[in-house]
Amino acid sequence: MCNFSDLIEERAIEQGIEQGIEQGRRLELDYGIRTAIKAYSMLGSSYEKARAFIIKEYNLSPSDAESKMQEYWEN
Incomplete structure (x- = not known):
């Protein structure tokens, strides 16, 4: 049987994982944008x-x- 503190801990872990995934998505998106811009610049576009x-x-x-x-x- 789970108690209330276990449920709170579980939810905190889930939130931490969700935040980590979202941060990773933002970093990957920014990396793609930066790479595209630098490629255009380096190729003389x-x-x-x-x-x-x-x-x-x-x-x-x-x-x-x-x-x-x-x-x-x-x-």
Whole structure:
């Protein structure tokens, strides 16, 4: 028979796992965006083409895409 503290501990573990999975997804998404931007930059593509690509492929808003472009674009 489980007691209340066991249930609380179980739920805390489940929440920790869910948070870890979500954090991993965000990190992987950011890694993909950063890699795409840097590849476009290194291959001599235009800033606008790279921005359009990440908007489309990563379903970003124009303002979020611009923020990522400013963060990762290398001239």
